[in-house]
Amino acid sequence: MSPRGRVHLLPAPPPFIRTTREDELMFETDRPANRDCLISLPPDLFAMLEELGSSTGEPVAGIVEQALRSYLRNGSKPDNSVYLSAPVNAMMKGFYRQNTAIRDLHRHGDFGLGTFNDLDGEMVMLDGRVYQLRADGKADEVDGAVRTPFACVTFFSADTVEEIEGDFDTAGFNTLLHRMIPSENMLYAVRIDGLFRHVNVWSVTRQENYRPVDETGENFPSFVYENIEGTMAGFYTPKFIKSLNLAGFHLHFMTADRRRGGHVHECRLERIRIALQHVPRLTLNLPMTLDYLTALLPR
Amino acid sequence: MSPRGRVHLLPAPPPFIRTTREDELMFETDRPANRDCLISLPPDLFAMLEELGSSTGEPVAGIVEQALRSYLRNGSKPDNSVYLSAPVNAMMKGFYRQNTAIRDLHRHGDFGLGTFNDLDGEMVMLDGRVYQLRADGKADEVDGAVRTPFACVTFFSADTVEEIEGDFDTAGFNTLLHRMIPSENMLYAVRIDGLFRHVNVWSVTRQENYRPVDETGENFPSFVYENIEGTMAGFYTPKFIKSLNLAGFHLHFMTADRRRGGHVHECRLERIRIALQHVPRLTLNLPMTLDYLTALLPR
Incomplete structure (x- = not known):
């Protein structure tokens, strides 16, 4: 303002x-x-x-x-809604170019994740700033004109915050997250800040348009960070919404200096703070591109 | 204003x-x-x-x-969005009571369809008025305190209008509707006014809570109207959103005098006007009832 x-x-x-x-x-x-x-x-x-x-x-x-x-x-508060710029199934089928600009996302959230046109890296949005986590593991803030085929954002406002200390591996971490959500039928935004013993992330590499994710046959580059401070941003989505958003927990990681990061694959916690926001609404945008409108999508 | x-x-x-x-x-x-x-x-x-x-x-x-x-x-116009008060799969699994009042729907639309708590009849919303089409085929306007486990509404504003004259049966009518939509991946609101040679509708009857629709084993009462003027209100929903809203075309009918109606099963057209609204957005509300939050929903 x-x-x-x-x-x-x-x-x-x-x-x-x-x-x-x-x-x-x-x-x-x-x-x-x-x-x-x-x-x-x-x-x-x-x-x-x-x-x-x-x-x-x-x-x-x-x-x-x-x-x-x-x-x-x-109300003066922004709507408590998870906003999807497109249904995720279009992107999974290889529609890697949509006309949603990053600046359009700011109207719907200050927190979230996604990717960029041509699958050019993982996206993290934190405190209203959008970062591109490239295939080389490095992160840059991007400007509003860059486009995305899929992004999921919300205005973050935690309902519960838990401080966790201890040596949890990936499975333990998942159990922890699942215990924190009161219902599997609700949407949640999750922000985790803290110290990690170990984080294994990967980042997508730029792809040819129209080549579905499961046919790229590619091993996306992955990176391991040890004893690192950072932030994970993401969402929990119920399984019955899986055509629109990746189901279960989906988290992207960024180092505290906002210089590196990627899609969270494995991690081992040391001392973290989990902030959880219950989101009782989903807003799905349908892209108006010819690609989207003529796509043969899975049913 | x-x-x-x-x-x-x-x-x-x-x-x-x-x-x-x-x-x-x-x-x-x-x-x-x-x-x-x-x-x-x-x-x-x-x-x-x-x-x-x-x-x-x-x-x-x-x-x-x-x-x-x-x-x-x-924009000064209301958001062009299809609003769902709940995902339809919860209702299909027998969760027939939610805490959404009809008055809550008015904030999200002036046109639509749905049902009432305990599956007590079909709902039509036309020009901002909500009607309950009971199992005896009769319709009454309902007040804002009545509750619904599922409703789908939008602010109706036609993008295209077609005048159709001729003897189309149910299959011909469906073909006609499918030809009118430029993409199967978009949402549409459909309002049809005119003269029908024949309309066969049914209406749900009040049901016991927690008894899934496909286990009621009930033949819902149906009614046939001949040479009748009336209005159909409904939506087209892409198949990949079927867990949230009934997929394909879903229409409810009301006679021109707003005294009778139901869920459209079969029809034969004579002279009608089809108004179609392209809706590039879906807003899904998740109910906060214990029933919904603890439901085991299909995936």
């Missing part, structure tokens, strides 16, 4: 108002029931309001009122 | 502004980049804004700016 917005709420609406403060304001009104506010808006927002007003023929006053009502009705 | 809202957009932001119009306004600003508007708001909206500001500690200016940005970004 811009700190520039300024609102002067005028508590009493008599026919004339004169303030003696920095801003002096005087006007008459024939609607004593209404109350007035003077809002200072950034120019881009101002221009958008005027444009919408002139394109729809709707009075700007009405647009502002409707916007405020809509916002107050739906 | 209230006609009371009034906005004065001040096109140029010099340090001092004086208009000679009905409303006179004068102020200074130290942020020449911003532009100001004077908004006249109904008192309830004004009070809600102040309340949110004081409860969150957020400056009201920020709230207003965020509301306007959110509104302009998402």
Whole structure:
């Protein structure tokens, strides 16, 4: 939010108002029931309001009122929803190019994972920043114009946080995660920060379009990190939604310095903090590309 | 929208502004980049804004700016999304009671179909009104407190409209519908109004909770209408989403007088108008009932 917005709420609406403060304001009104506010808006927002007003023929006053009502009705918090930019089955069938730009994802979350067009690396979104974890294991922040065939994001807000200390291997870690979720029929976002004895990750390599994942016959490059601080970001998805999102727990890892990472394959914990968000809603976007619309998808 | 809202957009932001119009306004600003508007708001909206500001500690200016940005970004139209109150597989497994009230559906659509708790009849939502089509074939409008274990709704707005005249049977009708959809991987809402030579509908009868649909062993009562005017409301859902919504075309029928109807089983057309809405998004709500959370659902 811009700190520039300024609102002067005028508590009493008599026919004339004169303030003696920095801003002096005087006007008459024939609607004593209404109350007035003077809002200072950034120019881009101002221009958008005027444009919408002139394109729809709707009075700007009405647009502002409707916007405020809509916002107050739906709550000021973002919707607690897991957003999928596309059903995962299209990507699994080899549709590696969609027209979803990273900047479109920011409207739906500040946390998540996915991949990039042409399967060019694993994606992690943490605290609103999007990283590309390339096949060489290195990570870079990407800009908003980069595109993704599949991403899964949410606005992260933990419902429960657990501090875990001890030598858990991959199986123990999975048991731990499964114990933390009260129902297998709900969606969860999971963020894990801490110290790992061992993390084995892999990253996809750029692929030819239309070549399904299970036909690439490729061993994706993998990397092992020992005694490393980092963050895992991901989701739990119920099995009956598996055509839309990878089922079970799906986690991507990034080192604490945000320089390296990949898809979590194995790990051994030392001291971590598991933050879990229960998400009672899924929003699925269907891409409008010709590739997607004409795909023969598994049923 | 209230006609009371009034906005004065001040096109140029010099340090001092004086208009000679009905409303006179004068102020200074130290942020020449911003532009100001004077908004006249109904008192309830004004009070809600102040309340949110004081409860969150957020400056009201920020709230207003965020509301306007959110509104302009998402468009002034309601989101073009098919909303599911629950995944249909829970209902098919015999979970006939959820805590979704009809009034909750109005936030997500004005058009759709579904059923009622305890499988007590078929639901049709048309033009924002919700009807219960009971096992005796009769229909009543229901109030907002009634609950549903499954409903599928959207804000209806046709993208294409076709006028069809001729003697099409059920198979011909299905072919017609399938020809109208450009992709089997997209969601569509379908509204059909017109004259039917023949419509055969059935309606579910109240069921014991926890008794899966395929184990009821029941023949649901069916009704035949001849030469009748009416409306069909429903959706097309891609097959890979079948765990969440019934796949293919799913239509409910109501007579033009809104007194009778049911789930469409067979029909024969005479003269109809098919309105089709392409829906590129699905929103799935997951119920928070103990029944849902502990259900063993098909995978």
